[in-house]
Amino acid sequence: xxxxxxxxxxxxxxxxMIAPATELGIEIRVLxxxxxxxxxxxxxxxxxxxxLETVRAFAADVDVVxxxxxxxxxxxxxxxxxxxxxVHPGPxxxxxAQDKLAMRARLAEIGAxxxxxxxxxxxxxxxxxxxxHGGRAVVKTPRGGYDGKGVRVVRSAxxxxxxxxxxxxxxxxxxxxxDFSRELAQQVARRPSGEMVPYPVVETVxxxxxxxxxxxxxxxxxxxxxxxxxxxxxxxxNGLGVTGMLAVELFETTDERLLVNELAMRPHNSGHxxxxxxxxxxxxxxLRAALDLPLGSAExxxxxxxxxxxxGGPDGVDIDERFPSVMAAYPQAKIHTYGKASRPGRKVxxxxxxxxxxxxxxxxxxxxxxxxx
Numbered sequence: 017x018x019x020x021x022x023x024x025x026x027x028x029x030x031x032x033m034i035a036p037a038t039e040l041g042i043e044i045r046v047l048x049x050x051x052x053x054x055x056x057x058x059x060x061x062x063x064x065x066x067x068l069e070t071v072r073a074f075a076a077d078v079d080v081v082x083x084x085x086x087x088x089x090x091x092x093x094x095x096x097x098x099x100x101x102x103v104h105p106g107p108x109x110x111x112x113a114q115d116k117l118a119m120r121a122r123l124a125e126i127g128a129x130x131x132x133x134x135x136x137x138x139x140x141x142x143x144x145x146x147x148x149h150g151g152r153a154v155v156k157t158p159r160g161g162y163d164g165k166g167v168r169v170v171r172s173a174x175x176x177x178x179x180x181x182x183x184x185x186x187x188x189x190x191x192x193x194x195d196f197s198r199e200l201a202q203q204v205a206r207r208p209s210g211e212m213v214p215y216p217v218v219e220t221v222x223x224x225x226x227x228x229x230x231x232x233x234x235x236x237x238x239x240x241x242x243x244x245x246x247x248x249x250x251x252x253x254n255g256l257g258v259t260g261m262l263a264v265e266l267f268e269t270t271d272e273r274l275l276v277n278e279l280a281m282r283p284h285n286s287g288h289x290x291x292x293x294x295x296x297x298x299x300x301x302x303l304r305a306a307l308d309l310p311l312g313s314a315e316x317x318x319x320x321x322x323x324x325x326x327x328g329g330p331d332g333v334d335i336d337e338r339f340p341s342v343m344a345a346y347p348q349a350k351i352h353t354y355g356k357a358s359r360p361g362r363k364v365x366x367x368x369x370x371x372x373x374x375x376x377x378x379x380x381x382x383x384x385x386x387x388x389x
Contacts (some may be wrong), residue, residue, distance in 0.1 A: 200234055219333060322377040
């Protein structure tokens, strides 16, 4: 009998689940927020993911519900579970991807290494934290932030006035400004029965709060870093009860410690390299995990893979027009596009390049991505 997976959210992550679902004989259905989204090929419904009856109707005809994003309200998720719907990851896990204060508190409980942090509700509390941490700190909105949104570095409490107003009566998150040498990401797949598979730790490069480049496996990562990153990822996946793909964004500090920065409970930008550089892509793995099927190998296919995001340029530029020239110039590059209109700074695709040398892979991927500018 064909398994049916329902994905809430019609973005590029749902889009990239379509091909592996087809290969595995899985029927994939998508609840898109509006017509013409990235995953339009599998969009069987269009509606508001915040409306319980809309989501209930969508979930009624699938075997499991999973997600393109983490924004479905807890009350909707818990109602689905009460209805007997299989939801992976479930609300008990997703709450820690939806609320950064809850995430920090839970990570502290399970002993995960993380920056010094606090929940603050007043100017005085925030200023005291800033003063105690060298005169600068990072403030984050507890909910709704992504790709650098909802994050800012401040030197005084007044710089967070708008957030204190927006979250009146609630706390906002403040963290120490970490002196890090680079950013890493550790992905782990976990299925409901408990089987887990960690991927190699990768290095990520952010620009303007957006992931721009990924190098897999992380260059210059010794056995100690590889072991610690995998242990952090698997302990968090177990401790939070994650089912599906988990991405743990990490700071590698100047004294070679690893600290947890953010979590994502879905396929993640840092794992796009797996489409062409690993035995099992993160998208296939997420489907396997959601359906509680045996997980695939996460071993790399090659020594080095580089992923470069394609960011949109001026409005009206059609990246489809650039395909022939980029394909001709860089036949080694694997191009993945999201079916999105181009606008400045928007992720509209990515390029993967593989090699036995990370510098060569990076050169090819960067050059091909630049061809779409």
